[in-house]
Ligand SMILES: NC(=O)c1ccc[n+]([C@@H]2O[C@H](COP(=O)([O-])OP(=O)(O)OC[C@H]3O[C@@H](n4cnc5c(N)ncnc54)[C@H](O)[C@@H]3O)[C@@H](O)[C@H]2O)c1
């Protein structure tokens with residue numbers, strides 16, 4: 001399996017969903033993990049779970065949009081484990097999604113809060129991780145983007161734009177710090193069903209996702225966690241500046257083409 | 270435990286460069302590997318090295334541009350190892366008579382264009398054509414096409430090569446779309462400049478140094494870097510990755526050139 005023995009990792013937004021599973025996967029692969037989240041109690045639960053199965057983890061409360069807090073988070077990893085090799089900038093303001101509408105209904109407050117939690121956070125994570133990684137001769141940063149960047153969105157204006165920013169930031173960090181051995185990539189999940197959202201998705205929407213996903217099943221947090229572990233590991237030693245799409249093909253096929261094909265294959269009324 | 274334990278893999282163009290590295294990597298992670306190449310001796314020598322290192326492999330002569338030859342190679346894999354789970358469509362016409370004669374649209378000889386597309390692109394179509402039915406019998410599989418950053422970035426020359434690589438990217442998306450629901454994944458890996466024994470022959474020292482400048486990491490890409498990416502795409506770690514182009518180019522295509530001054 002993927003080997004991260006001796007590496008030190010930070011996962012933000014690690015108290016729930018994809019981040020929680022990724023923290024466990026990185027720990028299983030041998031990394032020591034700082035489990036960082038605004039939800040301190042949740043972070044403690046995930047760290048305890050890792051420790052319970054023999055891994056090394058420490059819970060850390062952080063607001064990823066806060067410069068000083070992000071600097072302290074990186075310092076916590078280097079103080080506790082002696083350095084930093086892997087940063088997974090995963091936290092996002094899922095809690096704001098319900099207020100993120102079409103452009104005409106997008107408030108400045110919602111826009112600014114989304115950008116702070118989804119994009120400023122990634123800039124701050126990279127900014128403070130780079131010196132720590134330089135000190136180790138390199139490292140791997142993995143940013144959470146989303147399949148929404150594949151095309152224009154009808155809703156969630158701020159979220160989509162924040163993720164496009166994450167992708168450009170990823171390429172910029174790769175370009176500026178590759179020479180120091182620091183790789184920076186993003187992962188673009190399609191739709192990932194995990195406990196926090198499983199019951200929030202209406203069955204009709206779930207059926208649409210099932211129809212448009214090219215593989216026989218929907219995505220699970222483990223699918224993203226495995227991709228993060230790969231990008232974190234030396235197996236991906238020459239991959240940098242990339243966006244790895246992990247969506248079962250959700251964004252590969254031309255959607256209207258499927259609709260037209262379906263329309264033509266329907267028996268005449 | 271290996272990442273591809275128990276899987277059967279076929280690598281085309283497996284006798285040298287990236288294909289040889291992939292064959293070795295897949296074998297060392299537990300796959301039985303059919304090393305397929307026009308260069309039979311080279312394929313067998315890679316297979317021998319794998320077996321000597323404790324892995325399982327066999328070499329087979331294949332001309333990927335010939336349907337009967339590809340069909341026979343897939344049948345040989347199935348007969349030898351009981352099925353097929355992974356296909357790496359990697360062969361490319363890299364002979365000096367082809368790649369060194371691949372110019373711009375005005376100057377290219379049509380025979381060079383046709384040869385390039387026949388091996389690089391039709392070769393992969395044929396691989397998919399004969400591998401997919403075998404993979405469906407196993408409930409799924411993973412196909413990886415070796416594309417290139419040249420598949421979406423143009424040069425002022427090598428039109429046939431770039432167009433073949435663009436085709437390989439869409440071929441991957443097509444197969445992903447057509448057979449994903451039945452469990453067959455198809456992705457592409459897009460290397461930047463990889464220094465291999467063959468490519469060293471075509472590239473001047475000066476050109477290689479220029480390329481080093483354009484890649485963002487401290488060293489140039491080696492065949493094993495691409496092999497590791499193929500390993501990921503072949504393995505179940507990537508089980509939800511389908512129709513994707515995984516670029517392994519040290520950010521060559523991620524940035525604008527830096528001009529001093
Ligand atoms: N689930 C999906 O379908 C999906 C699809 C595409 C992209 N993504 C991306 O993957 C990442 C994880 O998504 P998820 O579905 O696991 O989300 P989630 O809501 O389950 O987890 C997000 C975590 O971030 C934390 N967080 C929120 N604001 C924070 C702050 N200011 N500081 C620190 N932590 C904060 C939350 O407490 C939560 O634990 C996100 O970046 C998301 O945009 C998810």
Ligand SMILES: NC(=O)c1ccc[n+]([C@@H]2O[C@H](COP(=O)([O-])OP(=O)(O)OC[C@H]3O[C@@H](n4cnc5c(N)ncnc54)[C@H](O)[C@@H]3O)[C@@H](O)[C@H]2O)c1
Pocket residue numbers: 281282283284285286287288305306307308311331332333334359360361362363388415416417418459460461462463464465466467468
């Ligand atoms: N080296 C690079 O910089 C680079 C960059 C991007 C993409 N690629 C791609 O990677 C792949 C492997 O390239 P490489 O650098 O290892 O080259 P290589 O020349 O070392 O290997 C190509 C192999 O394909 C075989 N081959 C040629 N014609 C064939 C045919 N008709 N049937 C079967 N096998 C045939 C050759 O015998 C050779 O063993 C190619 O698809 C190439 O386009 C290479």
